[in-house]
Amino acid sequence: MKKLTIILSIFILVSCSYQANDELTIYTSRQPQLLEPIIEDFFQDTGIKVNLLSGNAQELMERIDIEGEDSPADIFMTVDAGVLWQATERKIFSETNSDILKKNIPEYLRDPSNQWFGFSKRARTIVYSSDKFSDNDFSSYEALSDPKWAGKLCLRTSKKVYNRSLMASMIDAYGYDEAKAVVLGWVSNLATEVFSNDTNALKAVSSGQCGVTIVNTYYLARLLDDPKYDNLSLFWANQGDRGVHVNISGAGVVKTSKNKANAVKLLEYLSSMKAQDFYASANKEYPVLASADIDDSIEGWGEFSEDNINVSKLGSLQKEAVFLAQEAGYK
């Protein structure tokens, strides 16, 4: 009996010292400078130290798979609901039931099974050249398929998850066939080959190579720091119907985390006013917490109504979107 008591007390001692290890590790595809000030604040408030491992989202998911039970990752954080959805398919996350997260984050910006949560919003909308056009020329993403835009449209490649998610939102709104007709129209209106990134598409609009494109707004905000790009104007798409396509950056607790309670604490912190004011503005995105501030530099674009399709659908319709792009010849 005495022997058993000794063994038990050693076991309790070991498990206590294990729990005393408060450090958290985030695997993230976001730039470390977006997170460093928040995790420093979190440390000051809670005494919990947070380590960051940055890298490509696909490689980080691969790494979590390979590391298995031994993975030091407590949180996986990335951008685009399409990628977060892939992470749920790969069974990377565990469920998090937090009243704070449910209260701070609107329902459509989090996973219905509570595996991941959106912490900033990324609006993808129309940007045009004010040398050639005005707001009156635009209405919706779909209207850019009209033959009047022949030779005037520039697009980023459909291989980027941002465009797959946008197409997924159109499939959800109109069904596959109608969404495909829109994308076929886009393809026949292209002024150039598709671009590898949003910034190059914007530069092509500014230089007059094309008249209009569709991009995430933070890329425009960054370019507008340079007066050379003053001829780029933003138009909020689909304000007469379903609203602007919105995606997220988000995160969830990793299934194999040994520090789940603290990991949830950190996610709750990320959704708080203090972190939200900083996190979204640092990348010129939009906060998910309604009462948080928008960055001064993008306030001038005004308010917009957004498509409130649950962002998890952007993931579940991803395969159809890929197929649609192939069928429509959108490279």
Ligand code: FE
């Ligand atoms: Fe981006």
